Amino acid sequence: MLITINGQGMEVALDPRTSLLDLLREHLELHGTKKGCDQGACGACTVLADGERILSCLALAVQYEGRSISTVEGLADDGRLHPLQQAFIDHDGFQCGYCTPGQICSAIGMAAEIGRGVPSAVTADLAATTIPPTRDELRERMSGNLCRCGAHNGIIDAITEIYSAEAAE
Amino acid sequence: MTTIRDAAQKLMQTAIGLAPERWLPGGTPDPLIGRHGAIGSSVPRIDGPRKVKGEARFAAEVPAGNMVYAALVYSTIARGRIATLDTDATQAVPGVVLVMTYRNAPRMAPPALFMSDPRAAGASSLPVMQDDTIHWNGEPIAVILAETQEQADHAATLVRVTYTKETASTSFDAATAQAHRPDSVLGEPAVIEIGNAEAALAEAAHQIDRTYHTPRHSHAAIEPHAATVWWEADGRLVVHDATQMLNGTRWTLAGIFGLKEEQIRILSPFVGGGFGGKTLWNHQILAIAASRLSGRPVRVSLSREGVFRVSGGRTTTRQRVALGARADGTLSALIHTGIAAMTAYNNCPEQFSFPARHLYAADSFKLEQKVADLDMVANTFMRAPGESIGTFALESAIDELADSMGLDPIELRRRIEPVKDPTSGHAFSARHLLDAYARGAERFGWSARNPTPRARREGEWLIGMGVATATYPYYRMPGGAARITLTREGQARVAMASHEMGMGTATVQVQAAADRLGLPIAHVTFAYGDTALPPGTIAGGSSQTASIAAAVTAASEKLVPALLKLVGNDSPLAGLRAGDVEARDGGLGHRSLPERFESYASILSRANRDEISAEAEAPMPLEVQKYAMHSYGAQFCEVRVNAVTGETRISRFLGSFDAGRVLNPRTAASQFRGGIIMGLGLALTEETLFDARTGRIMNPSLADYHVPVHLDVPQIDVIWTDSPDPHAPLGAHGIGEIGITGVGAAVANAVYNATGRRIRDLPITLDKLL
Amino acid sequence: MTPFSYARAGDAATATGLGMAEGAKYLGGGTNLVDLMRETIERPDRLVDVTGLSRMIAERDDGSLMIGAAVRNTAVAEHQAVRERYPVLARAILSGASGQIRNMATVGGNILQRTRCAYFYDDAARCNKRVPGAGCDAIDGFNRTHAILGASPACVATHPSDMCVALAALGAVVHLENTAGARTLPLVDLHRLPMGRPEVETLLEPGELITAIELPPLPWAVRSTYRKVRDRASYAFALVSVAAVLDRSGDGMVRDVRLALGGVAHKPWRAFAAEAALRGRPASEACFRAAAEAELADAAPLRDNGFKIELARRTIVAVLNELAGETA
Structure with missing residues (x-):
């Protein structure tokens, strides 16, 4: 089947059991996407499928034929870090670094969701079409990404820096 | 465990023979303690770019040609024997390369139990897959190797096994009836009695006598335990592991497989969270054995369930704290006793009574730990073993006493602040706990707290504030050595087989080495995570920073004379001795004559050398024999408890720490916060469910074992006294574990203040507050 | 995971044709099924991927809303009509799982997700759902x-969905199809109580596929909400949840009400008894409490979950109070 990974189309032959996560890690040597639980409970495997954040561990790769997948390896532009990657460093938004790619990919997908007005469980006014990226909104929306080192504050700080500025523009 | 005491004594006897060193009385103070340079700067993590780009390569990501994938099968009973074992269907699965069970596993010696020898790393001393005996529910009984993970996983589900069950001890409540004192608790006595505490308690004007329960906890590092292993053609073994014990793992594996240490290389440059859990368990041993049988490199990456089955966590405890106080709050009696669940084949009694040995003054003490033997996966060290849950009990009881006396809980602690260590009598090397309290109280707005429970409410939410003491010992581990290599370009490479699991090891050690050598940090690298380097010590007990720093200091003290030997008569340094010079500005210079200076580059090029190396072992940690050395903190918490549903949410948190000199405020703040957040999980949501009927862990998943999520974590304020400990290398204490201590009690005390309900049974879930 | 074949269906006819085969299962976002397959609790021979089927949300002239079964949970929650007209549904969906999972999970799959009972998940445990007749260790x-509520000696598991609780309250209708034809079923009738056969969780016929969910026109559902009580602040299943729709008249009486509970039963629990106790009664805390009592009169606690009775009672009252305040 044909699948696009970080802008590059590739032909892969797969066991239908292979998850998108294992396709990336074990077949394409793209280890940036992490396996934390393999059961949809930690968010470490978050990638973007056509811009939407999903859990690659619960995604059978065959279901993503023809789709465009972005992983952490595709974020840096010509060696220059994505602004959110830099913000994670600046705000010390990680310690061991294992949940980090998932946090970053999730945040990028999340920002797009806020941008198009998707509400969250903490949004007071469901009818509102613009939702300010408050700390509570970000914390709720990032709750699918576990961090055990306890870098939560730095992660939200980094996301706030990048996407609050964007929202203000 | 007499072996441990013996080993510790042997180490100390060896050490006594050494010259007194700089951190002891009479030693020369470390010149770096007072100097501000790279140390103390908020240097960003030097491995940051690799981590945010996903380029940091973890153990399950190391490529190996012709590699096969492992899947494990776990027992479903706690004790007994395998009666029948049918692997025919498993063997028949396409892609299966090997099915290993006790029938064909190679003969292996049992792992040397951690602390049975200073180099031992075994989490348990049980033999691994050597016969049909089952020792715990979840013990691996088969290893499947296949060409793909999918094949191995599927084949593993086809193993058919029946058991002959034997009566197992799987109920903590039942086992406590036979609880017994361990020979020692990490080399300390299991019992300390000073005076007659029970009698003093009975006579005290104010008494608190409570029982507290703490559940099992799981480290739940996001990276599952994993290893990629292979045997070289010449019989050498390569293990890419996720470990906090590189050299211990190597020594222990050598024993298991009958190898020389030199035949084994362990690499572990990145560990995706450890917290005490990333040590030597069955999975590495089985992968190595299966690799030997199959002749193929093996990757074992435990499933999340496998992590819970194969590696133990923090054990459960029942603790009694009883306090007898006079009218002025001073303590006539301090009793902290209890029982922890353990196994007969490990040695981790969860030192919950340790805080009470060092925190407060009292006339009499009764401190006793017992263990109850269960048939379960060996429990192990998890972030602040003992102190995390010991402070829950002790600091809850202190709060209960203060409340019953109508005293502010901080004021009570002022009145029971000791002048020397209350049980050992040693002087404190550094203790600024009351200062931490004062700063914390000021910043948190403690004075606004209403001491009357249930007095503050906003809508459905009851609001309360609580406080508790944090404490964790200073440890420095012996046996580590560092190598410093200076190059003609004026670069330094520091090397030691140490560990990075998120603490910022390389970053901080580059900072320290830069100041030690008088170099800018850009000119220093720190190599670690590989047993090919000089031996490191464990990343445990918050000891690694000090352990490395002491070794690097020792190496630098060897390097300087070696450099001076190189200088010729033309050098401005000619004729100077090591004691005359200091490292500065990329070279050595006379301590008081600025013009007598020569750069490393100049020394080496003049001597026609490309580089110079010095390697030295750290001196024995004698400072801990002389002083009571601990870190402290004051944990301030504001909670909101929903009056309708009982849900507890943390609205504010401040940790005010007294943990020696802070080497890197950025990474230190993260360490403190990380500990606090794990403490919030301990307080509110975390519990490994161990089914007493079967000895089986029933929530082996991150969906059901609830670590805090982003929405559970408020902005956490951390401050510190930044007071150097003159008796510790760099003046610093390790800070990886102090953060979690006291948090459980701070939350519970805040919940009491909010609701009037005292929860003595963790976690504080909403059903306990309805 | 047991080996299986994979086929993608572009329309319902193709899907049901493939889905009729013995051992076939429909695959939506995979967020529950893939996990269960990895645990080998589910071992289908064939997966029929139905995510290519209707992803439309259509507002119909009669005011009802048709939601295609393959619509992603996020798409439902962000749809303006859902947010404005059925806020209880948007809130319920947004309280469930995580952003990533909501982006994957389909409406049909959400409805058919299976219990999170730990003994169901653990093949070392006895579970009548997994192995009929084996017994129940829970x-x-x-x-x-x-x-x-509604448990049996054979099974005490709960249905984990949040979305379904809102759908139950709204009186949603499930559109079904197999090769034999199409039919509809009220959502509250789709899921079964366990009784003696907990392994049979729904009234779906062999090969039957959920093709759409129909939300009836319910103009007063603009006053509706969902409250989920759980151990973590987010990303955890409900201990108790309440979906409520309240129509209060000008004189402070309950003109109509819809109430459903989550986390308490083998199925999304429509609180018919409470509704009956409320209709035509004052919208007061006392009446809300009496209604909750009526609903929970038959509640039976187990060793560890007795708190849910009080929690459900309190949460029902709080949610109705909130809605009564809103409509005032």
Whole structure:
């Protein structure tokens, strides 16, 4: 089947059991996407499928034929870090670094969701079409990404820096 | 465990023979303690770019040609024997390369139990897959190797096994009836009695006598335990592991497989969270054995369930704290006793009574730990073993006493602040706990707290504030050595087989080495995570920073004379001795004559050398024999408890720490916060469910074992006294574990203040507050 | 995971043709099924991927809303009509799982997700759902999260969906199709109580596929909400949840009400008894409490979950109070 990974189309032959996560890690040597639980409970495997954040561990790769997948390896532009990657460093938004790619990919997908007005469980006014990226909104929306080192504050700080500025523009 | 005491004594006897060193009385103070340079700067993590780009390569990501994938099968009973074992269907699965069970596993010696020898790393001393005996529910009984993970996983589900069950001890409540004192608790006595505490308690004007329960906890590092292993053609073994014990793992594996240490290389440059859990368990041993049988490199990456089955966590405890106080709050009696669940084949009694040995003054003490033997996966060290849950009990009881006396809980602690260590009598090397309290109280707005429970409410939410003491010992581990290599370009490479699991090891050690050598940090690298380097010590007990720093200091003290030997008569340094010079500005210079200076580059090029190396072992940690050395903190918490549903949410948190000199405020703040957040999980949501009927862990998943999520974590304020400990290398204490201590009690005390309900049974879930 | 074949269906006819085969299962976002397959609790021979089927949300002239079964959970929650006209549904969906999972999970798959009972998940345990007749280890085990209503000696598991609780309250209708034809079923009738056969969780016929969900026109559902009580602040299953729609008249009486509970039973629990007790009664806390009592009169606690009875009572009252305040 044909699948696009970080802008590059590739032909892969797969066991239908292979998850998108294992396709990336074990077949394409793209280890940036992490396996934390393999059961949809930690968010470490978050990638973007056509811009939407999903859990690659619960995604059978065959279901993503023809789709465009972005992983952490595709974020840096010509060696220059994505602004959110830099913000994670600046705000010390990680310690061991294992949940980090998932946090970053999730945040990028999340920002797009806020941008198009998707509400969250903490949004007071469901009818509102613009939702300010408050700390509570970000914390709720990032709750699918576990961090055990306890870098939560730095992660939200980094996301706030990048996407609050964007929202203000 | 007499072996441990013996080993510790042997180490100390060896050490006594050494010259007194700089951190002891009479030693020369470390010149770096007072100097501000790279140390103390908020240097960003030097491995940051690799981590945010996903380029940091973890153990399950190391490529190996012709590699096969492992899947494990776990027992479903706690004790007994395998009666029948049918692997025919498993063997028949396409892609299966090997099915290993006790029938064909190679003969292996049992792992040397951690602390049975200073180099031992075994989490348990049980033999691994050597016969049909089952020792715990979840013990691996088969290893499947296949060409793909999918094949191995599927084949593993086809193993058919029946058991002959034997009566197992799987109920903590039942086992406590036979609880017994361990020979020692990490080399300390299991019992300390000073005076007659029970009698003093009975006579005290104010008494608190409570029982507290703490559940099992799981480290739940996001990276599952994993290893990629292979045997070289010449019989050498390569293990890419996720470990906090590189050299211990190597020594222990050598024993298991009958190898020389030199035949084994362990690499572990990145560990995706450890917290005490990333040590030597069955999975590495089985992968190595299966690799030997199959002749193929093996990757074992435990499933999340496998992590819970194969590696133990923090054990459960029942603790009694009883306090007898006079009218002025001073303590006539301090009793902290209890029982922890353990196994007969490990040695981790969860030192919950340790805080009470060092925190407060009292006339009499009764401190006793017992263990109850269960048939379960060996429990192990998890972030602040003992102190995390010991402070829950002790600091809850202190709060209960203060409340019953109508005293502010901080004021009570002022009145029971000791002048020397209350049980050992040693002087404190550094203790600024009351200062931490004062700063914390000021910043948190403690004075606004209403001491009357249930007095503050906003809508459905009851609001309360609580406080508790944090404490964790200073440890420095012996046996580590560092190598410093200076190059003609004026670069330094520091090397030691140490560990990075998120603490910022390389970053901080580059900072320290830069100041030690008088170099800018850009000119220093720190190599670690590989047993090919000089031996490191464990990343445990918050000891690694000090352990490395002491070794690097020792190496630098060897390097300087070696450099001076190189200088010729033309050098401005000619004729100077090591004691005359200091490292500065990329070279050595006379301590008081600025013009007598020569750069490393100049020394080496003049001597026609490309580089110079010095390697030295750290001196024995004698400072801990002389002083009571601990870190402290004051944990301030504001909670909101929903009056309708009982849900507890943390609205504010401040940790005010007294943990020696802070080497890197950025990474230190993260360490403190990380500990606090794990403490919030301990307080509110975390519990490994161990089914007493079967000895089986029933929530082996991150969906059901609830670590805090982003929405559970408020902005956490951390401050510190930044007071150097003159008796510790760099003046610093390790800070990886102090953060979690006291948090459980701070939350519970805040919940009491909010609701009037005292929860003595963790976690504080909403059903306990309805 | 047991080996299986994979086929993608572009329309319902193709899907049901493939889905009729013995051992076939429909695959939506995979967020529950793939996990269960990895645990080998589910071992289908064939997966029929139905995510290519209708992803439309259509507002119909009669005011009802048709939601295609393959619509992603996020798409439902962000749809303006859902947010404005059925806020209880948007809130319920947004309280479930995580952003990533909501982006994957389909409406049909959400409805058919299976229990999170730990003994169901653990093949070392006895579970009548997994192995009919094996027994139930949850009844005397860890059952803090288990059912207080409608359970049986054979099974005390709960249905984990949030979305379904809102759908139950709204009186949603499920559109079904197999090769034999199409039919509809009220959502509250789709899921079964366990009784003696907990392995049969729905009234779906062999090969039957959920093709759409129909939300009836319910103009007063603009006053509706969902409250989920759980151990973590987010990303955890409900201990108790309440979906409520309240129509209060000008004189402070309950003109109509819809109430459903989550986390308490083997199915999304429509609180018919409470509704009956409320209709035509004052919209007062006392009446809300009496209605909750009526609903929970038959609640039966297990070892660890007795708190759910009080929690459900309190949450029902609080949610109705909130809605009554809103409509005032």
